[in-house]
Amino acid sequence: MSEQKKDIEYQGIYAHGMLEGVDFTVAGKGTDDKGNPIKWDSSISLNFSTLESITKDVEGMKLKTMAKRPFIIKLSCDTDLLLPEVAKWNNSLNKMLHLRLQPSKNAMFKLSEDK
Numbered sequence: 001m002s003e004q005k006k007d008i009e010y011q012g013i014y015a016h017g018m019l020e021g022v023d024f025t026v027a028g029k030g031t032d033d034k035g036n037p038i039k040w041d042s043s044i045s046l047n048f049s050t051l052e053s054i055t056k057d058v059e060g061m062k063l064k065t066m067a068k069r070p071f072i073i074k075l076s077c078d079t080d081l082l083l084p085e086v087a088k089w090n091n092s093l094n095k096m097l098h099l100r101l102q103p104s105k106n107a108m109f110k111l112s113e114d115k
Contacts, residue, residue, distance in 0.1 A: 013101045015073060021047035022089045027079050042079040044086060045072050048097075073099070 023045040032038050047070065054067045077085050103109075 013103060015048065015071075015097075015099045015101055017048035017050040017071065017097065019046060019089070019092050019095055019097050020049055020070075021045075022086060022093065023047065024077075024082060024086050026082065042077045042082050044075045044077050044082070044089060046075065046089060047072055073101070 025040065025043050025045075027040060027042040029037065029039045049068050049070045051066045052069050054065060056063050056065060075085075
């Protein structure tokens with residue numbers, strides 16, 4: 001994680017935004033709504049937002065404005081490292097971060113159209 005602007009490496013996937021929240025889930029077991037057993041791993045959810053310039057049409061007039069776009073990055077985490085990792089991310093709350101992501105094989109993303 002980085003607060004400073006860095007040179008972007010040629011290849012890679014990056015996220016840049018304001019860290020606005022940190023949440024976490026502790027590993028556990030339970031049942032789904034049909035009574036089937038399920039289990040989940042510990043994870044940390046980083047809640048970000050970005051500002052995006054958009055144009056809206058109001059009664060035939062084009063108006064430019066800024067829209068806030070939230071996104072969440074979910075990180076897997078070993079349960080024994082959960083508390084120190086949450087504390088580390090909490091120290092970066094309300095800061096602009098630039099993260100290089102390492103997606104798993106066949107990860108799915110939704111792309112926005114740049115204009």
